[in-house]
Amino acid sequence: MKKITTQLMCLNVALLTCTGVIASEISDKFSKYDANSNVEILYDDYDAVLKASVLAVGQSTRAKAKESNASIGTRMKVRINKLTALEGNRFFYEQFQDDDNQVLLENIQKSLETVPSEVSLSKLNRDEQLAYWLNLYNLTVLIELIDMYPIKKIDDEFEDDETIFSKKTLTIEGVELSLNDIENEILFKNYDANPIIIYGMYQGNVGGPSIRKNAFTSRNVYQNLRSNASEFINSNRGTYSQGKSTFRVSSLYERKEKYFPEFQSDLTAHLSKYIHGTMSNYLREGPTLKPNINDWKITDLFKSQKSRGMSSAANSAALMDSVGITSGGKGEGVPNASTPTLGLAAEVYSDRGVTYGRFSPEQIEMLMKVDEIRLENAGEVTITDIKTEEQ
Structure with a gap:
């Protein structure tokens, strides 16, 4: 009896499995929208x-970090x-070792997960x-890395x-999703394999696209994606050449090669x-693109980047070790007393973690009216007596 019940639970017309919609059906499940x-x-x-x-480091100057010298009192480098x-935005992972701060992020994630149960994404x-998928993706990466912290390389x-x-x-x-599902089955398929999407998916490593200082919205999403693309491509993390026949590019492009079916020509056109x-x-000289630029260090601001010994390492990359230091580029600097705090985020979350909390009062009123109409229509069943010629 138990076996039969389990089999029935795993079978339905929507092709669900015990772990959710099968991969080939995920894009269809989330493909509908209201233009x-x-x-x-x-x-x-x-x-x-x-x-x-x-910490927004700002646009790369393409300068290389100086050789790291051993700290005073140690031979460790x-x-x-x-x-x-010296490139790529950094995230203050260390402050999320505080349980309350970690719970705040997890609560925001749960709140975002419930949004489609209140208002279908198809609407x-x-x-x-x-914007929704990118925010949820990046927030989840942050939470997963916080759970693994402190780590140096990923x-x-x-x-x-x-x-x-x-x-x-x-x-x-009701569908269980991985981050790969979001990228491969939703973003890649529902957005026409547009390579601009890859710059909105934070990977957690210095060698990947930057985590931004602001959330994506429908109003800013493409502008911010283009900004991230330009920052990445015009940095040593994205492209680097010394004028030889080989043009080095990030290994990110090799991992995302599905966006570039004809890898050499498609990626060249994209970078251009x-x-x-x-x-x-x-690049205009038509060199061979070689995807071998890597930096697997976590984009941490403090703990994982700290030097050993009594003093900080004597190189410019050590700016990531100090609380009071600001970016040398056009970045906005390390969070301090004049910037928003997690306390503010917690206060704002208290207004968001309720039913329809992620919508404006005007939208809530409209959504509630729509729900009322939907429920009324769902309760009405009209049966028409169809007469045949024999009657």
């Missing part, structure tokens, strides 16, 4: 977290990738859906079969849209 919808999800709590926790060490326009997460990207960590509209300066001249 005319003006419903907007509010992310001000998550936005406050990012503003309080992200801080090992860095000199080509990329949102495409840009609103894109290369295993890109090589092993069981990683933070492959495990089912989210449940949306954003690259400028000397590197653009090298």
Whole structure:
């Protein structure tokens, strides 16, 4: 009897399995949208977290970090990738070792998971859906890395079969999803394999796209994706050449090669849209692209980057070790007393973690009216007596 019951639970017309919709059906499940919808999800709590926790380093100058010298009182050195060490935004992981701060992030994640149960994603326009998926993706990466912290490198997460990207960590509209599901079955398929999408998916490592200081919204999503693309491509993390026949690019592009079916030509065309300066001249010469630029260090601000011994390492990359230091570029600097705090984020979350909490009062009123109409219609069944010729 138990066996039969289990079999019945795993079988339905929607092709569900015990772990959710099968991979080939996920994109269909989340493919519907309303092009005319003006419903907007509010992310001000998550936005406050990012503003309080992200150090925006600014656009790369393509300068290399200086050689690391041993700290006073020790022979230990801080090992860095000199080509990329000064680039990419950093996240203040250390402050989330506080249980309350960690719970705050997890509560925001749970709140975002429940949004589609209140308002179906199919009632949102495409840009609103894109912002939703990217925010949920990046927030989940942060939570997973916080759970692993302190760590220095995360290369295993890109090589092993069981990683933070492959495990089912989210449940949306009753469907269990992994981060890979979100990328491969939803974003890739529902957004026409547009490579701009890859710059919105934070990977947690210095060699990947930057985590931004603000949440994605339908109003800013493409502008911010283009900004991230330009920052990445015009950095040593994204492209680097010394004018030879080989043009080095990030290994990110090899991992995302499905966005570039004809890898050499498609990626060259893509890079050409954003690259400028000397590197653009090298790229125009038609070199072979070699995806071998890596930096697996976690984008941490403090603990994982700290030097050993009595003093900090004597190199410019050590800016990540000091609380009071600001970015040398156009970044916004390390969070301090004048920037938003996690306390503010917690206050904002208290208004969001309720039914319809992620929508404006005007939208809530509209949504409730829609729900009333839907329930009324669901309760009405009209039977028409159809007479045949024999009657």
